[in-house]
Amino acid sequence: MADGAVLLRGFARADEQVLLAALREITAAAPFRHMVTPGGYQMSVAITNCGDVGWVTDRSGYRYDAVDPGSGKPWPAMPSAFRALAARAAAEAGFPAFAPDACLINRYEPGARLSLHQDRDERDFASPIVSVSLGLPAIFLFGGLKRSDKPQRYRLEHGDVVVWGGPSRLFFHGVAPLADGEHALHGRVRVNLTFRRAR
Template sequence: MSAGPLTADLFESTADTKPSQEAIAEGAVLLRGFARPFEAELIADLHAIVAQAPFRHMVTPGGHQMSVAMTNCGSAGWVTDRSGYRYDSNDPESAKPWPAMPSSFFRLAAQAAAQAGFNDFAPDACLINRYQPGAKMSLHQDKDELDFGAPIVSVSLGLPAIFLWGGLKRSDKPRRFPLKHGDIVAWGGPARLVFHGVAPLADGEHALLGRQRINLTFRKAR
């Protein structure tokens, strides 16, 4: 994973931007720039997580290798292989527990959820996706959790991306929302099982994270 230096000047320039909020749908909110004040902590903690549980390209039950590289932190980690999709307490590659969720991750997720109208969100899982140029995420629902009462909080870091927001059926035509470094999408309630995805990532260079986009997806898995 390549990353540029975390300089004070870079941090100040990104932290200046005031966050704004826009509704995507009933139960879904886009918080622009909300994660920027947290970025130095997030990126430092991200490096520590990846040192313990490196990114890997998981395989779907159908045998397809995902273009997005993944890892996890928290008491539960989302995994996929030929046997199916599921949450597991241990990293299947090391047989060790996933790294603990850093306090910076937990605080950001809880504060973003509250800002979006979902109070008392206490995620126990954070799926960390690494998109490199050309990588994408097909339309899907987050439905491997035991309780759909908690929201999903999705944090964008690094290169900009196009977020695809569909409907409750896979065939519903998705709307396209540009996401930049620091943007967060939070959804729950009537929007909890909406199909969503990410269009193929365009090439570029981000000052802090290089040629990649990192997505932190917080969930209450158990």
């Protein structure tokens, strides 16, 4: 994809059942919700988190927080299956010893999208981003260091994993509006697990 960015086709497919079971436990404790951006817009993507900290947004800004603002409780612990998958994928892409402390979980319904952005709220840019796609296919937009750089388009299927770090760690990226469809395990949604080293 780019220097430091790798697409691992079907890498997570063998783990789909254990990932789905873990996901159900996480969302039972910390349900998906549509958060509001600092500009006052409600995100079309529903989110939740697991790990030591979770990514949140509200009128005061973007940040990582150890507490779920919806419940006032700590985010659910990151399942060992999540942590192991992220570490294996990072190592396969050339980033050994990746130890994520945060997993942002996005749920896309048909029409939901994610505009081009950089992952720059983390303190540690030395670690890569590991992004796992589950459910409906989506078009992943992967640009460059400037928002104006024209993004490449990649169709991500269930089980695909994208890893980017090093020279491409701060590349702009996003997701085009999700097309309608039906997935055998996830129904009419796409779920994305984004692993990061936040602190």
